[in-house]
Amino acid sequence: MNAPALSDLENAAFERDGYLVRRGLAPEALRHQMQRIAGEHLEQLIAPIEYEIDVQYPGAPANADAPGARTSRRLLQAYARHEVFRSWATSSDIGVTLKALFGSGQDPMLSQCHHNCIMTKAPGYSSVTLWHQDNRYWSFDYENLISVWMALGTEDRQNGCLRVIPGSHKLTLDSGRFDAALFLRPDLPENKALIGQAEVVELSPGDVLFFHSRLFHAAGRNLSDETKLSVVFTYHESGNHPIHDTRSARFPSIRL
Ligand SMILES: O=C(O)CCC(=O)C(=O)O
Numbered sequence: 001m002n003a004p005a006l007s008d009l010e011n012a013a014f015e016r017d018g019y020l021v022r023r024g025l026a027p028e029a030l031r032h033q034m035q036r037i038a039g040e041h042l043e044q045l046i047a048p049i050e051y052e053i054d055v056q057y058p059g060a061p062a063n064a065d066a067p068g069a070r071t072s073r074r075l076l077q078a079y080a081r082h083e084v085f086r087s088w089a090t091s092s093d094i095g096v097t098l099k100a101l102f103g104s105g106q107d108p109m110l111s112q113c114h115h116n117c118i119m120t121k122a123p124g125y126s127s128v129t130l131w132h133q134d135n136r137y138w139s140f141d142y143e144n145l146i147s148v149w150m151a152l153g154t155e156d157r158q159n160g161c162l163r164v165i166p167g168s169h170k171l172t173l174d175s176g177r178f179d180a181a182l183f184l185r186p187d188l189p190e191n192k193a194l195i196g197q198a199e200v201v202e203l204s205p206g207d208v209l210f211f212h213s214r215l216f217h218a219a220g221r222n223l224s225d226e227t228k229l230s231v232v233f234t235y236h237e238s239g240n241h242p243i244h245d246t247r248s249a250r251f252p253s254i255r256l
Helices: 008-017 028-043 083-089 092-102 189-195
Strands: 019-022 049-051 072-076 108-111 117-121 129-132 146-151 162-164 208-212 217-219 228-237
Touching: 008 019, 008 092, 028 072, 028 083, 028 117, 028 228, 083 228, 092 108, 092 146, 092 208, 092 228
Parallel strands: none
Antiparallel strands: 019 208, 049 072, 072 117, 108 228, 117 228, 129 217, 146 208, 146 228, 162 217
């Protein structure tokens, strides 16, 4: 794997917007392998899995007896699932890109506690993800992590691709702007104005979205007739430690 180095322009765009798409970064052969393994694990419902009923987002099945209750939302622990995911997560292309984006010279570390999954968005029973920052439940010395979202297939409006608010990683909002689960309250005029600035992030297979852990993002339901699969890992710098005894410190991080 040998992607071109990140340009100054790309680096500046990430700093300004809080996200950056590197088109076609995932090698085709590796992507196909990941697609095949993810498909098998999904077919056989290999644990650990987070189901749509676990997230309880709008549109999710209400309880274990409701239609669609066994719909997977995330195949968890992707790093431990298969060598193909480890190989992608620790590839030099990701390492070099992250080092440039973090910009401190420290080694990037893969957190096994957050994301570390294959997002599975199924037609029929998928739910809506409201506007949030990933940092809301993460505990590190600094709110400065980067997630790497790789599209195994096409991601577009119809199958519930991500939407982001450019520059929102720099905002600090009052607590009253959020609901109890720390989603932006969609009823507030000031939140409506912010959400009005959103951009849709459409991805082709193999495209990779890098986004800051403070960036506000959301996603819709999958209205297509195929399951959408995305491989997602999160990284912190070696000098940014998870806080002891929190969810962020359950498993050791992997140094790139
Ligand atoms: O695909 C989605 O529904 C978005 C998931 C998401 O934003 C997250 O897990 O933080």
